[in-house]
Amino acid sequence: MENKTRSAFRQVSEISTKEERYNPFAWYSKMRKEEPVRWDEDRQSWDVFRYEDAKLVLENKELFSSNRGANIEEKDQSPLAVSLINLDPPKHTQMRFLVNKAFTPRAMKEWEPRIQKIVELLLDDISETQEADAVSALTNPLPVMVIAEILGVPIEDQKKFKEWSDWIVAGPKDNSEEEIQRLQKNQERSHRELVDYFENIINIKNQQPGDDIISVLLNASINDEKLTKNEIIGFSILLLVAGNETTTNLISNALYCFTEYPEQYRKVKENPEKFLASAIEEVLRFRSPVQAMNRIAKENTWIGSREIQEGENIVAWIGSANRDDDQFENAQEFDVARKPNPHMAFGKGIHFCLGAPLARMEAEIALKEWIKRFPDFERSENFTLEPIESSFVYGLKEFKLRII
Known part of the structure; x- marks a missing residue:
């Protein structure tokens, strides 16, 4: 089973150093020009790099499936295999209808003051310091707490939570057999512990329900059919991991972009009401928290001049699509006033990120408060580039800043 199991853990060989992991954009540009649709024999996967091709793969549910457990009997499927991100219609449509109730504009409005309070408390802890790691002080704890x-x-x-979610999205440091086995072992352990954890929480909520989303899902039904325990556990793991990693990296990538492009940050600092929201959208495009999403071909089809066979894996490189010069004017420039900005940072189609409004709101509240308290900051002399080791989640393990 090496091809199917191990290939999922292999990193793209062209992205190996720390600098290349956080700045793969020259490679993306090369691939868009020279090999926009290519087969990677080592990973047993197709890669697509252009905006229109990535959009096709993510949007067309008739041709491309998200169901990675399609050939596994339901009783043998893991909770993550039956979570929203791995479902196709009609089950996806039904489950999304239920969980969407937790992410309505009204629900988000109710969360706003609580998120504001969490941000203030976190920033209070660094208000007397001249140097801080923005990741450990703010961007890591905030989304986990929410x-x-x-x-x-x-x-x-x-x-x-943080340890589990970090392992779930982790990638190998290299393609050695020892490293891939280490990663697989830790991911399997984290998955088992998460399943056990949420199974216990569900048992508690069955006896003592609250106004949280797990309690809501336990009582919800579609056509008199309730969600299974596996489905609720799968959604809980997905929400924990996706809500944690995406928001953490959005905020830390934003702070990195502000130090990378001080003239653009000046616009945001001087007029946050005008530029902060659009700056967040530009961070989502320019340094997308998720760089890639994968699908499986449901039938033989073509992408560009390449024929894809039924059952083959396809990776849509969102990070590349969002830098495609055919879609975005001056795509390699960071522009906080960019409009329109049809980036794909939260995906496309039926799997568009359910928590996107929450991630945007957390980022806007956190960055607005940061700018209010610490309008002038720069990278610390102790800063070293430490990107997350992952094949699809993109951000920094730490980001040391000096408050001026």
């Missing part, structure tokens, strides 16, 4: 409250799980477990 997601914990939405799920109705103890906030004191946030360190475990």
